[in-house]
Amino acid sequence: MAFDGSKTMLGTGLALYYSTGTRLTYIDRIQVKVDIEKEDIKVPRKKVVQYKDKSIKISGTIGGFEYTSTLQKILLTALSDKGQDRMDFLAELEDSESGERFAYQLIDCQFTSGDIANWTVGEVVKKEFPFVATGIKMTNGDDRD
Numbered sequence: 001m002a003f004d005g006s007k008t009m010l011g012t013g014l015a016l017y018y019s020t021g022t023r024l025t026y027i028d029r030i031q032v033k034v035d036i037e038k039e040d041i042k043v044p045r046k047k048v049v050q051y052k053d054k055s056i057k058i059s060g061t062i063g064g065f066e067y068t069s070t071l072q073k074i075l076l077t078a079l080s081d082k083g084q085d086r087m088d089f090l091a092e093l094e095d096s097e098s099g100e101r102f103a104y105q106l107i108d109c110q111f112t113s114g115d116i117a118n119w120t121v122g123e124v125v126k127k128e129f130p131f132v133a134t135g136i137k138m139t140n141g142d143d144r145d
Helices: 069-079
Strands: 009-018 023-026 029-041 050-066 087-095 101-111 126-133 135-140
Touching: 009 050, 023 050, 023 069, 069 101
Parallel strands: none
Antiparallel strands: 009 023, 009 087, 029 050, 050 126, 087 101, 101 126, 101 135
């Protein structure tokens, strides 16, 4: 069964991993978008302008995760000469009626900004960080079409 808008899908799992596969934390919410920059192409003897892709950017925001010292160190690696450590994000959706699952993998993610210190005494520190990614994969977890 194909993924379409006629079914109610529930988010069942979100996790943040090092690109090596080590899990860093779980995430409460994720938003991912793809921005496609188009360039106008004028074709000879045609009045209608056509378009070609100039650049594609994958970006988004993760939020509601518990902030750990490991995540803080990853954010601070951006200050090093080697650049920021990369992570993969894994997200999964499930159709509660049929059990059909879809998994998303965001590849080589890097934070674009984030708080180093911002918390309230006595409360669990939860953050929201914007990120960019170099790739995205979507798989049907139960191998149905």
